[in-house]
Amino acid sequence: MENVGVQEDKPWTMFFDGSSRRELAGDGIVTYSPSGVVTKMTITFSTQCTNNRAEFEAMVIVLRTLKDTGVTRVKVLSDYQWVIAQVNKEYKGNSPLALTFASIVRVLINAFEFIQISRILRDKNKEANFLAHKALPDCEGFDE
16 A cells, blocks of 8 residues: 555545355455555455455455554445445444444544545446455356
């Protein structure tokens, strides 16, 4: 990732998507710095988990990475309504997964001077979706 140095007023922008299949899960993450530097990341988990967990894992990983590199302003974008609504308290989660991950994300949110977490249309998240599927070996036939 780019060295943050002096933080610009313009926020970083982060797109994420998660995917799960059989015994694997994967995340795709695309981050844009204020100066336009693009960082793409794929992460493969060699454990079975739900798509909900893969989505939450992606959000947590990037928020931690941005926080640890000194980023203070960020927009977080995903097409996965369930996760975004849990974090924004639009849905009342009652599953242990939702409660745990939403709590972790809310703690991370407090580390930022500015943070906006929004749902976007799926066609605006194609790159992160592609990377999430690419993280899963032998994954064919997914929507690009």
